[in-house]
Amino acid sequence: MHDTPPAKPRPMIDATNRGFWDAARAGTLTVQRCDDCGHSHYPGSPVCPNCLSSRQSWAPVSGRGELLSWVRFHRAYWDGFREEVPYNVILVGLEEGPMMISNLLGAEPESLQVGEALEVVFEAVDDTLTLPKFRPAGAA
Amino acid sequence: MTPAFHRLKDRIAVVGVGNTAYGNFPHTDDYGLGAEAFRRAVEDCGLDKNQVDGLGVCRLPYYARMGEILGLNPRWTVQFPAHGRMSAMAIIEAAAALEAGLCDYAALIYANIGRSRRVNYGGEESPGVWDPYGYTSPGAAHALMFQRHMALYGTTTRQLAEVSVAIRHHACLNPDAVMKQPITIEDHEAARPITAPLRLLDYCLINDGAVCLILTTKERARDLRKRPVMISGIGAREAYTNASLPNFDRNFWYDEVRDVADQAYGMAGVGPGDVDALMCYDNFSPTVLFSLEGLGFCKQGESGGFVEGGTLRLGGRLPTNTDGGHLSNSYMQGWALNVEAVRQIRGECGARQVPDAQVVQFAATTPCSRSIIYTPG
Numbered sequence: 001m002h003d004t005p006p007a008k009p010r011p012m013i014d015a016t017n018r019g020f021w022d023a024a025r026a027g028t029l030t031v032q033r034c035d036d037c038g039h040s041h042y043p044g045s046p047v048c049p050n051c052l053s054s055r056q057s058w059a060p061v062s063g064r065g066e067l068l069s070w071v072r073f074h075r076a077y078w079d080g081f082r083e084e085v086p087y088n089v090i091l092v093g094l095e096e097g098p099m100m101i102s103n104l105l106g107a108e109p110e111s112l113q114v115g116e117a118l119e120v121v122f123e124a125v126d127d128t129l130t131l132p133k134f135r136p137a138g139a140a
Numbered sequence: 141m142t143p144a145f146h147r148l149k150d151r152i153a154v155v156g157v158g159n160t161a162y163g164n165f166p167h168t169d170d171y172g173l174g175a176e177a178f179r180r181a182v183e184d185c186g187l188d189k190n191q192v193d194g195l196g197v198c199r200l201p202y203y204a205r206m207g208e209i210l211g212l213n214p215r216w217t218v219q220f221p222a223h224g225r226m227s228a229m230a231i232i233e234a235a236a237a238l239e240a241g242l243c244d245y246a247a248l249i250y251a252n253i254g255r256s257r258r259v260n261y262g263g264e265e266s267p268g269v270w271d272p273y274g275y276t277s278p279g280a281a282h283a284l285m286f287q288r289h290m291a292l293y294g295t296t297t298r299q300l301a302e303v304s305v306a307i308r309h310h311a312c313l314n315p316d317a318v319m320k321q322p323i324t325i326e327d328h329e330a331a332r333p334i335t336a337p338l339r340l341l342d343y344c345l346i347n348d349g350a351v352c353l354i355l356t357t358k359e360r361a362r363d364l365r366k367r368p369v370m371i372s373g374i375g376a377r378e379a380y381t382n383a384s385l386p387n388f389d390r391n392f393w394y395d396e397v398r399d400v401a402d403q404a405y406g407m408a409g410v411g412p413g414d415v416d417a418l419m420c421y422d423n424f425s426p427t428v429l430f431s432l433e434g435l436g437f438c439k440q441g442e443s444g445g446f447v448e449g450g451t452l453r454l455g456g457r458l459p460t461n462t463d464g465g466h467l468s469n470s471y472m473q474g475w476a477l478n479v480e481a482v483r484q485i486r487g488e489c490g491a492r493q494v495p496d497a498q499v500v501q502f503a504a505t506t507p508c509s510r511s512i513i514y515t516p517g
Binding site: 008009011068069071072074075077078084086087089093099101102103113114125129131 | 260264280292332384
């Protein structure tokens with residue numbers, strides 16, 4: 001017999017952000033873009049922060065960005081991460097502007113420079129959830 | 141043209157301050173601690189407590205219960221949320237209310253029972269957008285910023301250590317402080333990592349305690365026990381654009397704090413060179429570096445070099461957090477630092493007194509950045 005490992009936190013999916021997580025499951029990274037003024041932002045917002053329009057869509061982005069910074073967690077704030085400490089968390093600046101928190105795959109951030117190019121890669125947690133993560137650009 | 145808010149210059153005084161002991165007090169609660177701080181602040185200024193007709197509370201659950209306990213039925217009440225950035229926000233609100241005549245004597249009470257109640261600042265207690273990636277906590281946000289500061293400007297963790305070491309030195313001179321053992325740069329380098337590059341000694345304490353400040357107008361202040369300490373300058377600027385990435389700013393709130401500094405210095409008619417002591421919100425040690433840059437004590441990117449060699453220590457160029465700050469005195473979320481500013485101006489600080497302190501500045505570099513400049517009345 002083996003115990004089920006403690007669960008990791010999952011995204012709180014609501015009417016505003018459902019499109020993002022549906023697209024991620026289909027292998028597409030998106031940000032919310034205003035249909036009226038074109039402003040791009042992430043996370044999602046019930047109205048466009050630039051023009052207050054309610055007409056917004058989850059628009060595909062290139063999946064390319066730069067490493068803005070990173071942190072290595074030596075403390076597990078959730079039991080689900082206890083087996084993974086010390087694990088990395090990165091801050092990515094997407095080409096299209098918005099920033100995203102994620103994890104770096106295929107390398108450790110200590111071996112990269114702030115400003116290095118990254119690209120999205122999709123990690124399926126289970127049938128219902130896929131997390132966009134990042135790796136050094138051209139690593140495939 | 142002079143900004144309209146400059147009319148508050150030297151109009152409002154802090155007349156009474158009080159604080160509890162700091163530590164782990166499971167036998168009482170936040171109201172009990174708040175009442176103790178209030179009683180001491182009332183004694184400090186010699187006011188009849190029933191003259192207090194303005195009440196601001198922060199991190200206390202219910203303003204009306206606090207009023208009930210203190211026997212107060214004021215005509216001005218504000219409840220501030222349990223966020224670290226509220227202290228100067230509350231003091232400025234009270235100053236505006238006093239100037240407008242909405243109350244005559246305002247008591248601001250802050251209490252924290254985070255130590256005895258085992259509060260965490262991350263994980264399930266504060267769910268966020270980035271939890272699925274294992275990202276949480278204000279400390280991690282400051283780790284992200286400091287990592288970026290190191291990458292952009294070559295700042296080192298040994299330079300960061302100067303902040304914690306200087307502030308611990310001050311705590312050793314403060315009888316109220318929680319941490320009383322001196323530390324060295326090597327101790328900082330050897331401390332266990334929490335959210336690398338930040339280590340344990342880059343983190344504020346979590347402890348119980350309470351603080352109270354009593355404010356009134358310049359005219360009313362004359363009748364009270366001690367020499368008033370005037371609010372001579374204030375500055376304020378929020379940064380809400382990336383609030384879903386809490387406690388983080390890609391540019392270290394530099395532009396916002398520049399704005400805050402321009403407002404506060406312009407109103408008070410002083411500059412960074414006139415500041416005798418700085419009371420700098422130090423939730424995490426990097427915040428002090430970011431503050432020094434935004435306030436103009438050094439240029440952006442140069443704070444690491446600026447703090448080397450004991451700049452922030454008593455006797456140094458810019459004595460900072462002379463009570464030991466959040467890092468080593470008490471996690472009173474800015475409130476105790478404002479009390480320390482008042483006591484420095486009054487000359488009540490004993491072994492940690494800055495000689496002839498005439499201009500003492502409080503600053504908080506956060507998503508709601510604030511500064512207050514205090515001078516003798």
